[in-house]
Amino acid sequence: MTAPRRFVVDEELTIVTAADHRERLLAFLGDGNGVRVDLSGVADLDTAGLQVLMMTRNEGVRLNLPVEFTEPSPVVTEALALTRLEL
């Protein structure tokens, strides 16, 4: 089993790009190695974006694959603090 691949999230993770991110993240998980989601570049995040991240995490648990979130940007940190959620 090779190391999880790195996935760089776009600057915008909102309802506009949520569908696109969902497809791409699911495709990444599809190769069976897990994923490292790089959140350092996220400048815009809404509930839809948050839901995609949580879906990815849940899917990782379901498929027993490692899913890791790294380097959350200030925007991501703020949203997580607001909702008292952890990724």
Added chain:
Amino acid sequence: MALDDDMREALDMFITEARDLVQGLEEGLLELEDQPGGGETVNAVFRAAHTLKGSSGLFGLQHLVEFTHVVETVLGSVRDGVLDVTPGLVSALLPCTDHISAMIEGLAGGRLEPDAAQAADGARLLAGLEPYLADGSAMTAGPVVAAPDAPPPEMAWRLVLHFGEDCLRNGMDPLSFLRYLSTLGTVTGVVTVTDRLPEAADMDPESCYLSFEVDLVTAAPKTEIEAVFDFVREDSDIRITPAESQFDTYVRAIRAMPENDRIGDVLITSGAVTELEMAEALRIQQERVVREGNQPVPIGEILIEQGIVPRAIVDAALTRQRRTTETRSQDTRTIRIDAARLDKLIDLVGELVIAQSSTGIPNSAGPDTSSEAQGEVMRLVDEVRHSALSLRMVPIGTTLRRFERVVRDVCMELGKEVSLVITGGDAEMDKALVERISDPLLHLVRNSLDHGIEPAGERRKHGKAQQGTLRLNAYHDAGNIVIEVADDGRGLDRERILAKAIERELVAPGTTLTDSEVYNLIFEPGFSTAETVSNLSGRGVGMDVVKRNVTALRGSIEVETARGIGTTIRIRLPLTLAIIDGFLVGVGPSSFIVPLDRVTECVELPPGPLGRDCMNLRGEVLPFIRLRQIFGVPGQPARRQNVVIVEQSGQRTGLVVDSLLGELQTVIKPLGILFSRVKCISGSTILGNGEIALILDVGPLIAGHSDREQTRQAVPVG
């Protein structure tokens, strides 16, 4: 200040007296407005204020003394001819009488000091009188200082936010609501509920699946928190409830509130419920009544069920409401009676004692004297009863005259010109009844002013006198008192009522209804129109409530209307609630009492086929009800049955019974709570032989029967 019993008693008398004085003050002021020159009226008004001040001083009620002192000073200037009576002056003084009256009711409720709101109110009113005072001479008693407004305390709230699935697509981001909430106060806790988030394959990335539970501590009122969610309310489920730790605060606040018998108002004032939530709850209540046709579910239950307020707070408000009602029923503990009537009663009792003792004397003069003495005792007992009952009777005029003020105020508010004509004010009825009918009457009066009488312009166009007339008339009629509220306004619009009833599904489209059936629809629950609710500010109080109140007093209500000419609403009430003249009838082993004033005649049931429930009465068809059948009395009918013919709102119906047992003065004993929903029976009484007889409530009995008949006939036979 603690009150001992003597003091309490004296205070009760003061309260009774003060109420009369305040009413005299108000009536006098209204009269002065009409006829500014009335010297005697000016004197009377001045004296009322003066006496009020003096008596308040005796009890050390400083706030009342200070307030009435200023009013008295102004009236003093009027009496001395220094000040002219103007509508402005009357408008400034009338709210003062309201204020005095509110303080007196506060006393009756056991509060010897005004609360902060009342004190502020008083200060404002006195400021309004300032222009009428001669150079500050009045303020010797010292100005009433209003309590400074304390900043509202911080409250803890629990918000449960279920956003609609589409809210993201509509451009609403729950995260921004959370952010905004933290600007309103301190968010002490958030739980994000992720349970609804589906598996990746089923997830629509543009739907919202998250819900939030937020704990917020803020000084902002509930309405402000509610307003945050204005844009998402449509398709989301937003619940804002006081946090559990705050229950005590609300319960305490509700206990400290001034008297109010509307639970809705209590809850809204306490801040636990907003107007919007109350409106929604009322809508749900109405909807259920219309849909299920049951008695309305208490509004408190709906609020709890909808998760708007916790049970603890509703219970506190209910207790408050009950306490108010108790204070009010205590009010009737002291009543003023005419000394002559009391003397007459005592005379009668004296005669009774003499008559009683003469029955005990051995009948040396022959057997006749004993029965004669017995007859005399019977006659006296009857007279004593009459006389005792008349002690509770008060003329209805006092209540009716109160509406002069209402008419004046409502007309000013609506910009209409209406004169009030009161007739038959000396008709008497039971004091308890007078008190309980005044709210329904108030509603009818406001309704007439608001919807009945047209604005001056419209009246001129139709060639009517510019000034509308509202008539209140009272008279006795066959053991009842009848009160009429009549206006010369536009009348009811038959077509509009019918259209509305069809729209509200009260009537099936295409049904043929008589005029009176159509007009009676306005008393149906769920009929009151939206505009009625807002204009009359009577939350949930519509014509249906008026009707329910009247029915609860064993009365009836009817409408008479002519398009463009006016509407008359007629309330018919029994004179007293305590005793009725009854007609005793027997069905098998059971006895029933029919109120005698409903009975028109008795005839023997003619032989005929058993299944047919009508008979020929002097050429007219008379439908009848077999009591044996309707109450499920076992056994075979007597060989010869009788029909008691009763009349209700012009409709005659027969009641088939086994035997006629004669007239009986009946002391009504209410049925217990257990039977409170039983229709057709209004109470019970105990007969001389110890048996119980049920008192029939003729109105619902006949109405219920015609409903059943209609249903039966609607089902195709065979």
